[in-house]
Amino acid sequence: MERILIKPEVCIGCHLCEIWCVVAHSQTKDIIKAFLHEKVKASARVIVEEKLPVTFALQCRHCAEPDCVFACISGALYMDAASGRIVHDSEKCVGCYSCVLVCPYGGIIIDRENKKVIKCDLCQGLENPYCVSRCPNGALVYADPEKKGGVMDEPNV
Amino acid sequence: MYSYLLPEFAIERKTERCIKCRVCERQCPLGGHKYDPDLDAMFSCEEVCVGCQRCAVFCPTGALCVRPHPSQYKLNFSWTREKLQDLKKQAETGGVILAGSGNDKPYKVYWDHLVLNASQVTNPSIDPLREPMELKTFLGKKPDSLEIDLSEEGFEIKSELNPNKMIELPVAFSAMSYGAISYQAFLSLAMAAREVGTLFNTGEGGLPLEMREKYGGNAVVQCASGRFGVDSEYFNCASIVEIKIGQGAKPGIGGHLPGEKVSFNVARNRMIPEGSDALSPAPQHDIYSIEDLSMLIYALKEVTNYTKPISVKIAAVNHVAAIASGIVRAGADIIAIDGIRGGTGSAPKIIRDNIGIPLELALAAVDKRLRDEGIRNKCSVIAAGGFRCSGDVLKAIALGADAVYIGTSALVAMGCTLCQKCYTGKCAWGVCTQDPYLAKRLNPEIASAKLVNMLRSWEHEIKEMLGGMGINAIESIRGNRDHLRGVGLEGWELDVLGVKGAGE
Numbered sequence: 067m068e069r070i071l072i073k074p075e076v077c078i079g080c081h082l083c084e085i086w087c088v089v090a091h092s093q094t095k096d097i098i099k100a101f102l103h104e105k106v107k108a109s110a111r112v113i114v115e116e117k118l119p120v121t122f123a124l125q126c127r128h129c130a131e132p133d134c135v136f137a138c139i140s141g142a143l144y145m146d147a148a149s150g151r152i153v154h155d156s157e158k159c160v161g162c163y164s165c166v167l168v169c170p171y172g173g174i175i176i177d178r179e180n181k182k183v184i185k186c187d188l189c190q191g192l193e194n195p196y197c198v199s200r201c202p203n204g205a206l207v208y209a210d211p212e213k214k215g216g217v218m219d220e221p222n223v
Numbered sequence: 224m225y226s227y228l229l230p231e232f233a234i235e236r237k238t239e240r241c242i243k244c245r246v247c248e249r250q251c252p253l254g255g256h257k258y259d260p261d262l263d264a265m266f267s268c269e270e271v272c273v274g275c276q277r278c279a280v281f282c283p284t285g286a287l288c289v290r291p292h293p294s295q296y297k298l299n300f301s302w303t304r305e306k307l308q309d310l311k312k313q314a315e316t317g318g319v320i321l322a323g324s325g326n327d328k329p330y331k332v333y334w335d336h337l338v339l340n341a342s343q344v345t346n347p348s349i350d351p352l353r354e355p356m357e358l359k360t361f362l363g364k365k366p367d368s369l370e371i372d373l374s375e376e377g378f379e380i381k382s383e384l385n386p387n388k389m390i391e392l393p394v395a396f397s398a399m400s401y402g403a404i405s406y407q408a409f410l411s412l413a414m415a416a417r418e419v420g421t422l423f424n425t426g427e428g429g430l431p432l433e434m435r436e437k438y439g440g441n442a443v444v445q446c447a448s449g450r451f452g453v454d455s456e457y458f459n460c461a462s463i464v465e466i467k468i469g470q471g472a473k474p475g476i477g478g479h480l481p482g483e484k485v486s487f488n489v490a491r492n493r494m495i496p497e498g499s500d501a502l503s504p505a506p507q508h509d510i511y512s513i514e515d516l517s518m519l520i521y522a523l524k525e526v527t528n529y530t531k532p533i534s535v536k537i538a539a540v541n542h543v544a545a546i547a548s549g550i551v552r553a554g555a556d557i558i559a560i561d562g563i564r565g566g567t568g569s570a571p572k573i574i575r576d577n578i579g580i581p582l583e584l585a586l587a588a589v590d591k592r593l594r595d596e597g598i599r600n601k602c603s604v605i606a607a608g609g610f611r612c613s614g615d616v617l618k619a620i621a622l623g624a625d626a627v628y629i630g631t632s633a634l635v636a637m638g639c640t641l642c643q644k645c646y647t648g649k650c651a652w653g654v655c656t657q658d659p660y661l662a663k664r665l666n667p668e669i670a671s672a673k674l675v676n677m678l679r680s681w682e683h684e685i686k687e688m689l690g691g692m693g694i695n696a697i698e699s700i701r702g703n704r705d706h707l708r709g710v711g712l713e714g715w716e717l718d719v720l721g722v723k724g725a726g727e
Contacts, residue, residue, distance in 0.1 A: 076666040078250075078653075085244045085283055098284055101242035119660035202281065203666045 067150045069211050070188070070195055072122050077114075077205035079121030083197035084110040087125075090189050090196035111175060111186040112197050123197060123206060125186035126173035128152050134165035134174060154185050227311050229304075232274040233292045234267035240286035241265055247278035247287060252649045252661055275642040277651035309572070322572035323645025323655065325472055325564045325609060325631055326579075332564075333583035333716070334615040337622075338725060340706040342693035349695055351686035357696035358682060360626050362463065363387035363532035364556040365600040385556065386532050388462045390626065391420035392682045393697055394616055396674075397561075397607050397628030398445055398467065398536070400428025402480050402489040402501065403568035403645070404634075405662035407670070408654045411637060413438040414667060415674030422462060424628070427451050427478065427503060429492035435460040443534065446523065448477055449503035451493035455526050463557065464523050465534040466516070468507065471565025471608040474538030474579045478503035479569065484648050484657045517553035524554070532556035532603075539563065539585030539608070540578075544592035550602075551593060557603045559628060560585050564609030566631045568655055569646035582608040583622065587720045590623025590702055599702075613684035622720065623702040636677040637670040 085097070091108040092100030100108060112125040132152050135143045142158035143165055145151070161181040166174045174185045189195040198208040234255065243265055247256040253271040256278060258264075272289060279287045296307055309320055342348040349356070363386055370381035396416055401409040403426060416423040417438055424443040429452020435442075439460035446453055447467035458464050469475065480489075480501035490497040510516050520533050527533075534557035535550045537543070547558050562582020567575065586606045593599040606619045607628035616627050635641065638652035645655040653664030685697070694700050708725040709717045717724055 076663055076668075078664045079660070080246050080249055080281060081244065082246055082281070082283060085242070085246065098240060098242065101244070102239075119658070119663070121660075200283075203664065204669055205666075 067128075067210060067212075068188075068208055069128055070125060070186070070198055071207045071209055071211060072124065073205045073207065074120055074122035076203050077122045078203050079114060079116055079118075080202065081114050082200055082202060083112050083123045083206060084114060086196040086200040087112045087186075090192060091184075109175065109177060109184055111184055113172070113175070123201075124171060124173060125197065126152060126169075127171055128186075128188070133168040133170065137164040137168040139164055151188055151190075152185070153187070154183065156180075156182055156184075159183060224315055226270075226315060228270075228308055228315075229294050229296075230269040230272065230292050231308075232269060232272040232289050234269055234272055234278075235288040235290070236265060236267065237286045237288075240284040242284055242286075244283065246281050246283060250277045250281045250651060252651050252656075252658070273642045273644045274640075275644070275651045276640050320572040321569055321646045322575050322643050323567060323569055324639075324641050324643040325566040326576050327641075327643070328576050330563065330581060332609070333581055333712075333720065334611075334618055336709055336711050336716075337583070337618050337707050337720070337722065338710055339614070339617060339621070339688060339692065340708070341691040346693045348693050349690040351683075351690040354690075354695065356686040356689060357698070358392040358685060360390050360393040360697060361387040362390065362534075362557055362603045362605070362625060364602060367600065386530050388422070388532055390422055392678065392685070393620060393624075393626035394610075394678060394681060395422035395443070395605070395626055395628055396424060396633050397565075397630035398424035398426035398443070398465070398470075399568075399630055399634075400426030400445075400480075401431065401492055402426075402428040402484060402657070404655050405650075405653055405657060405665060406431075406488065407662050407665040407667050408634070408637060410434070411665065411667045411670035411674060412633060413441065414671035415633075415678065416441040418671070418675050419678045421678065424465065425452075425461075427467065427493075428489065429453075429494070430457055430460065431488070431492055445536075446519075447503055448505070448507045449501060451495065451501055451503070454494075458523060458526050458531075461531065463532050463534055464527060465536055465557075465559065466507070466519060466523070466555075467536045468510070468516075469536070469538030469540075469561065470567060471538045471561030471563055471579055471582070472567035473570035473574045474540050475505060476571070476574060477505040481646075481648070486657045489657060513549040513553050516550065516555075520554040534559055534605070536561060536607075538565070539580045539582055541580065543580070543585045544588040547589040547604075548592055548596055548598070551598050555602055557605060557625075558589070559605040559607055560589060561628075562586075562606070562608030565607055566634075567645070582606055583619075584716075584719050586619060586624055587622050587704075591721055594623075594702075613681040614688070616681065617685055617688050617700070618707060620697060621700050621703055621707050622722075623704075625701065632677070633674055636673050637665060 087110040088108045089097045089100045112123050114123050140158045140160045142155045146153050159182045174183050177184045198206040245258050255272045257266045279289050366382045372379040396412045412423040422443050427447035442461040443463040443465050444461040445465045445467050482498045482500045523533050535555040536559035539562045563579035603625035605626050606624035610627050610629045639654050650656040653662050704722050707722040709722050710725045
């Protein structure tokens with residue numbers, strides 16, 4: 067199963083993943099329109115965690131044993147049987163934020179405007195997750211964690 | 224003191240494109256961009272901008288344009304803007320002005336006045352995509368004559384051979400130490416050299432222990448005037464040992480790695496206390512003559528049990544040919560000559576811009592002198608300093624070089640934009656810095672792939688050019704100046720270069 071793997075040792079903290087996540091979830095998929103002209107501005111589902119010099123981008127890990135799904139009171143969060151992705155059905159979400167409380171990674175983000183939550187959908191329907199393909203330094207990798215490690219094999223400083 | 228300096232660069236922000244994502248603010252290590260939350264607006268601070276173009280490249284909407292500042296003093300061909308600004312800087316600081324990278328002054332670039340030959344009618348050109356083309360280069364002393372025993376089983380070389388290092392193409396990475404450049408940049412060079420089958424050079428910063436086994440076979444290790452990081456394992460893990468006498472960017476002066484760049488790991492590799500300045504003296508204090516140099520060369524040969532070629536690197540200066548002759552007679556297997564356009568992490572600007580001679584002339588003079596004296600085979604010549612493309616490389620080889628060192632080109636391939644602020648340790652591209660937040664901007668996997676790509680494209684280009692000349696091995700053009708012609712050169716220049724004018 068392919069997941070977004072993070073490589074903090076080469077994450078440069080530019081936050082471009084957040085920018086492109088907004089574009090990926092915008093109406094037009096055009097960066098300038100998404101930020102300057104769309105009436106409803108999309109939100110990023112990835113957050114760059116920073117404690118300089120360490121930085122890394124974190125989004126929903128799509129856990130195999132998802133606490134958020136177990137905690138969800140309305141059935142809005144569920145695991146897609148075929149792909150193993152954790153899917154959020156916004157229609158069913160009642161905004162109780164139980165999932166936000168239990169997620170050990172902080173991967174679920176509160177959407178204050180709509181009183182719901184948003185989370186990484188691995189850019190469903192798009193070619194590749196935007197944050198991965200737009201990362202300028204290869205700090206995000208879309209790969210099967212069983213097959214490829216998330217760390218460099220070279221010694222690091 | 225109120226500064227009278229004009230900003231060097233202007234930062235233009237197209238507001239209709241700017242989405243205030245603050246990527247520019249985060250990417251600039253100098254504080255060139257600021258977001259104001261009260262006004263929800265981005266502002267620029269042009270005084271600090273060094274024109275490295277990091278923000279412009281990373282701006283996701285192409286909203287930024289960084290260009291030379293339009294503010295001008297009255298035009299004056301003698302008192303240029305640069306001269307005026309330098310005077311003002313010195314008046315404000317009382318210090319020596321530092322600079323990084325190589326000489327940027329408009330001295331004649333002889334490569335741009337030399338053209339290569341090609342075959343037409345009288346001999347056929349070769350298509351390198353269809354026929355084998357040999358770029359393999361052997362660095363080290365060659366025997367005066369070769370005795371071969373031919374028998375039915377094959378052949379046996381009877382002459383005693385000296386240690387040589389084979390590289391796949393006549394291009395190696397020049398000395399850039401871990402400390403001057405980041406670990407990531409240093410590792411990228413090593414990874415690329417290993418993949419392509421060429422050499423990287425440790426400079427005077429030692430070779431990290433964890434890299435020795437994997438990358439030692441592609442390493443040239445330097446023994447320079449500060450003797451940093453030097454011990455017998457360091458010499459023995461490498462392919463070539465190089466004695467650094469001088470550097471093209473700063474002939475005659477030593478080095479100074481400021482304490483701020485001497486991090487724990489840099490200190491460990493250099494075997495000096497963390498945070499202390501690493502001062503390399505101007506001369507090697509045990510070398511005041513050719514005889515002294517010979518003693519060090521043979522000391523290093525003893526240490527490595529006569530298994531590795533010993534190189535001596537000098538800056539190109541007056542009488543370079545005589546100096547080179549002395550170096551060969553002192554026992555060196557390789558001479559590296561670094562010309563006036565050679566790069567540096569830090570040098571006094573006045574030295575970088577005014578001292579030394581162009582590599583092209585030095586190389587031609589050295590090759591001729593060694594041939595005239597019948598000792599050209601006793602050493603390989605590596606040319607260094609300002610190689611920008613494969614054309615320059617091939618011209619250097621035709622002038623007599625065995626191989627070339629590239630430093631600046633390699634850094635540019637990794638991201639460097641020649642903003643010349645290496646000495647500040649705040650390289651926005653993660654190349655020339657020890658700040659962990661900045662250094663990780665250089666991903667060794669990506670940077671080494673770029674270096675490999677660059678070397679491979681040069682390899683293809685060199686093969687194409689050789690094929691055009693009807694030559695199928697780099698050996699056939701080495702020192703073959705008949706394949707060069709000068710354009711726009713004066714008589715004395717053609718004489719020194721040993722080439723004819725175009726049309727002759």
